[in-house]
Amino acid sequence: MTRHLHIISHTHWDREWYLTFQQFRLRLVDLVDNLLDLLDRDEEFLHFYLDGQQIILEDYLEIRPSQRERLAKHIRTGRLGIGPWYVQNDTFLTSAEATIRNLLHGIRDARHWTEHPMMIGYLPDQFGHISQLPQILRGFGIDNAILGRGYKPEAHAGESEFEWASPDGSSVLAIHLPNWYNNAQRLPVEPEQTARLLGWIAEKSERYASTKHLLLMNGVDHLEAQENLSVALSEVRPLLGEDTVIHHTDLASYVARVREEAPLTARVTGELREGDQYYLLQGTLSARVYLKQSSARTQDLLERYVEPMAAWNALLGLQAYPHDSLAFVWRKVMHNHPHDSICGCSRDAVHEEMMSRFRQTDEVLNALLERGQQSLIRQVDVSGMGDNDQLIFAYHTSSRERSDVVEADVDVLQEDGGEAGIRLYDASGQLVPYETISRRRLGKRMLSPINLPTTIPVTRHRIRFLAEALPSMGYSVYRVEVAASNTDALLPIERTQATESEGQSASASQTITTKRQPVLENEWLRAEIAANGSIKLKDRVTGLTYEGLHVFEDDSDIGHSYVSHPVENDTVRTTVDTLARIECLSADGFEQSYRITLPWSLPVDADEEGQKRSEVYRACTIVSEVTLRRSARVLAFNTRFDNQVKDHRLRVRFPVPFTSGVCRAGGQLDVVTRPEALEWPRDRNTHPNWRFVGLSGDSGGIAILNVGLHDYEHTHEPEGLTLTLLRSVRSISRRIPGAIDEYGLEEGHQVQGEHAFTYGVHVHGGQASNAELYLAAEEFANPIRSVVHPVQDGRWRSGRPWVQEPGIEGMFERPDPNASKPRLPLVGSFLRVSEPRMLVSAVKMAEDRHSLIIRLWNPEEQPIDGIVDLQQVAIAAYLVNLLEERLSPLPVAEDGVRIALEPKQFLTVELPLDE
Known part of the structure; x- marks a missing residue:
């Protein structure tokens, strides 16, 4: 059988990591400068792939705007491959909308350069993959995925090619890189050496390949194109014989050849998180947790407030939709989403710059939101109201x-x-x-x-x-x-x-001085605060009582930003025996609130060898404000912790009075069910959640809602959930046993100083739907x-119209452009969905036309259908793909547009606002 060696020249470009963005950018400029020279002089160098990231072109052209035409020439001829991503983002730590907009911006940008960008689901180094990624890729017309982590061939058919499906059934041809994306990193120029190396690479690849087409990735992190590759390949070809054919090609061509022959014996549905801890790197779920919290809040502000508010104003004709401003904001947000950025495993300076980006983004978002709010409130019908009201x-x-x-x-x-x-x-x-x-x-x-x-x-x-x-x-x-x-x-x-x-x-x-017992209660819940600050919570509907909630635990962490690792035989310290100071902040009215202060001492650090924690202790007080609002089914916590110790992990426990073999965790356009069994050897059995994680029994259950706290464990003896609040470690990574590389020792990974955490306990009946839990979590994070x-x-x-005070009376006025437009009633809805289990993921205006875009999804295991109503008769409705290209018309009735969703399916609907 003839071997086909498909050599892909590429670079994997971490925009910021062990160097800062600007330091890496100077290297990027060198890389692209040299690449353009190579493409100009060597016609045999057929193709180079820019890691699937459009941001590489942006970053380069800011420094080298004069090179735009040279880039364009090689992109047009297909020798320089671009697309489809804007950045190589982590998908567990960012919202589903962020991943969708990542591809939307990336593909639209790439199409400005070429009609045929690389439509490859290229995922070389993300630390696992979300369950709905195949459905997202399919929504953009991408039918494949090439991935480096999250899949172990040995657990399936032993083949690197498999069918990967989302829970709705959407699937792609997935190709795993068992020998990584640098298995042919750089080839020697000596023909005999090259022949031996290619034979060795081919044998390793054939262990997993289901076809005769083998993928050889010529490049790795930050490496420039191999300038003598054409010579090396031309000289080695005669030595390989007729049974081996070399193709210096692109990923799209390789995928097409594999698709023709791959039997796809294995089919995997859902998320890909297989492998040990050094393969999956799940310690990044809680490394530098403040980044995750900032990202969650910024994304909610953008997706749940600013975009819908802007869309409502456009719908009513009150304000033009701020396309350019929102595009700017989305790009700024996505600058923080590459896996080595949002995962918190980079230099201190990198993460300081990220926080600056978040601050800048939030400033723009809050200003846009204020404009949108004021526009709507100015349009309210104030008939009969007093001028001073x-x-x-x-x-x-x-x-x-x-x-x-x-x-x-x-x-x-x-x-x-x-x-x-x-x-x-x-x-x-x-x-x-x-x-x-x-x-x-x-x-x-x-x-x-x-x-x-x-x-x-x-x-x-x-x-x-x-x-x-x-x-x-x-x-x-x-x-x-x-x-x-x-x-x-x-x-x-x-x-x-x-x-x-x-x-x-x-x-x-x-603080209120009162003789009241430390109890919070409303029609749904009764919470008693014990002397040690823990909570006894009764669900007044089901009668189920949860005891020992909200105990803190602290253990050692001598790992690094990628991997959490305890001291052997470490003692886990808890607040079970701590006497709390409990103060009533608000006892009646619309909310009841108590402050729980836990004076606690913890070991200051671990020894240099990581053998034990220090015998010296330092005070680390934890202050939690627990609040129960009128009519709420959520007991809310705001916890502050001034971290003055190192090499540790802080978590909070929520035990349950029943046995649950599985837990439900919020995901990106999904609710993921995970079994309790640990399938892979890991020091920490932690998993990701988006917005919530919950356990249910026959008679009831709880969900732990949170803002940006993505790391949890389903624990046993007693059964419950434990939420990670922070990890404090000493380095980016440890590559040499007992040593830290020169870029690794960064004090910022110890996350010293004060931190605040927002989370809540939601109680529910035993049969609570996925939609109920997801909505509760969304509403907790996004209040009225x-x-x-x-x-x-x-x-x-009032004020002065002129600095010089020339005697002009009054103020200058500008006519209200919306004065003649219809007034808003005192109560109104901009969008109604008749089926409460049909959730709305996005409300925005279309990228290139005056249409409303609504993304809807079904979190349930059963099909659902409902009516989407704009409170006015839609002139038309279309089903569109994720690029917002029309697929088919939808029937429109007086009561709205009927949408049917299969289990775990999401759809995007376009409602034109004019003819």
């Missing part, structure tokens, strides 16, 4: 109706009696009870595009109230009027309400938001 616009983006406690800052002009109280009315005119959290005087900064900035004196009332029955993806407007006294309409609470003077506060955070605006804002624009 104000509006509170409370809104959310969940696909189901929501009720929750909302906080809002209401500023009252001093001239309107700022020290007085306020009254709050709902859309039906009913008085709404609220409580005042704080009240203070301040100068409110007023900005205008046509008048000079100014400051006006106000009293800011921070209030809390229950916003009830907000419709799906909708809002409710509350009217505020200045009351006759500061006690009107206040909900009685056991806390002194005092008007603030400058610099003083009557804050809800001050509010924005306040005066009914008439003329007096709020």
Whole structure:
């Protein structure tokens, strides 16, 4: 049988890692400069693949804009392969939408260079792969995947080629790289040596290959193209004989040849996380946890608030959709998503730069959100309201109706009696009870595009109230009027309400002296706080009681950013025997809250050899605020930990009173069921979750909801869940036993200083659906938001129109461009989905036309169907792929568009807003 050796020249480009981005970029400039010279002078050098990342071209051209045409020439002729990704992102630590936009931006960018970018699901070095990736790839017309980790041929048919399917049945031809993406890293020029090396590589590859086509990857991390490859190949060919054919080719050609012959004996469905800990590197799930938390919050802000708000404004014709700004933000977010970036396994300087990117991105997102909010609230129908009244616009983006406690800052002009109280009315005119959290005087900064900035004196009332029955993806407007006294309409609470003077506060955070027992309860839950700070939680619906919740444990970690590893025979320390200080923060009203302070001491570090933890201890106090809001089924925690010790792992326990053989973990457009058995040898049996992980028994269950805490363990004796809060380690990696390489020792991996963690316990019946758990987690991470605006804002624009004060009276005015457009009712929904188990993943405008794009998915094991309703008759509807290309029309009825989803399927729907 004739062997076919397919040699792929490439580089694997980690944009930032053991060097910073700018340091690596200088090497990238050298690489591309030399590559262009090689392509120009050597016509026998047929192809080079730029790692499937479009960002490589961006980064290069910022330094070498003069080289654009040279790049374009070689891309057009197919000698320089680009696409389909924007960056090589980690998929477990980023949202499904981030992976979808990664491919969307990458393919669209690549098509600016060539009509035929490389449509290869190239995944060379990600640390495992999410379950829905085949369905995502198929959504872009990609029918293959080439991957380096997560799959072990020995566990299947022993073949590197297999069929990989998502839970909905979408599948791709998957090709594993058993000998890595550098198995032909660089070939010698001596023909005899090259022949022997190629024979050795071929024999290793044939152990797993199911066809005569073998993949030889000529390159590796940051290496430049082999400049003498053409000579080496031409001279070795005569020595190989007729039974071996060399092809210097591209991945698309190789995949096509394999597809013609591969029997695909093995079929794997779902996520790929096979292999030991040094293969899978699951320690990255909790390395530098602050990066994961920042990323989760930024992605939620972008996906769950800013994009839907911008789409609603475009739908109503109030604001143009900010395509360019959102594209800029998405790219900035994705700059932080490469696997060595978001995984937290790089230099300190790299991760400092990442946090700067997150801050910049959040600044833009918050400004865009404020513009969108103000545009909508200005359009509300204020008929019958007083000129001095104000509006509170409370809104959310969940696909189901929501009720929750909302906080809002209401500023009252001093001239309107700022020290007085306020009254709050709902859309039906009913008085709404609220409580005042704080009240203070301040100068409110007023900005205008046509008048000079100014400051006006106000009293800011921070209030809390229950916003009830907000419709799906909708809002409710509350009217505020200045009351006759500061006690009107206040909900009685056991806390002194005092008007603030400058610099003083009557804050809800001050401790209340009370004889109350440390108990939090509402109609759903009763939580008792034990002397050691642990929680006894009763589900008042099922009657099930969970004891010993929220005990902290700490053990050693002498691993590194990639792998968590304990000291042998280490003692796990817990807070079980710690006496907590328990203080009541809020006992009545709309939320009950306690502060639990745990004075704890931990070993300062481990010894240099990693044989034992220190016998010297240092105080490490843990402070948790536990809160139960009215009508909530979630007991919420905000925990702070000032990390002053090293070489350790901090976790929190949630035992359950039943046996559960499997757990359900939130995934990317999926809810993943994982068995309890450990299939691969690992020091730590931890796994990823996105938003939540839960256990269920016959009579009930709990889910641990979280923001950016992706690392959990399903534990036993007792059975329960343990959530990792942080890992504190001493290096990026340890490649030499007992030694650390010069780039590895980075103090930032010890994550010293204060950290805050947000998580919650959600209780449910034993038959809770996947959708119920996912929605609970989404809503926990994305609360109802509010924005306040005066009914008439003329007096709020006081100030000076000119610096020189020429005597011009009043302020300059700009006509309201939306004054003649229809007004919004006081309660409304922008999008309704009739089937509560049909979840909405994205609401945005199409990339290149005036259409609304809605992505819907089914988390269940059964098919579902429902009506998607925009509250207005759609002029048309189309099923589109993930590139937003139309596939087929959908029937439109007066009540909306009917969508049918198979189990675990997601679909993208386009609703044109004009003809």
